[in-house]
Amino acid sequence: MTGAPYNPDPQAHPGLHVIAIFEAAKGLLALLAASGLELLGPAPLQRWLHELAVHFQLDVHQGTLASLTSAISPDGVHMAAAVALLYAAMRFAEAWGLWYARAWASWLGCIGAAIYLPFDVYALVRHPGWISVTVLVVNLIVVAVLARDLHKRRR
16 A cells, blocks of 8 residues: 555644543543542542432442442542542543654553443443433544554554
């Protein structure tokens, strides 16, 4: 196949920039979640879970809900915040790599988005609606754009 050689210039790949902004936004949300967990502690989570149980008329003293409530402790909140912080760091690194058209970032993003596809299809089957369709379509577009970028790099 003849054609223009692959150009690693980020300006040549506006799709990568769009995905980079999307990944950075996810990183920012994860960073806000981690900060909120650390600043607010377990009390708001426990209160929210209790209000949810009351709303759905669930017993907070038995079953899975009781286990979940007891797991919400300062140590559990710190662990959840650490995981959210790690996720944010990964999203920011991927966003940086995509912005500068790095191959490793395209691989990371393509694999990461592709992992969600079976869950997206399952969610669409179990809970059909515009949100499920939108999430599936967005992930399919991300996989397609990044797979195309990787394919262009191989040629």
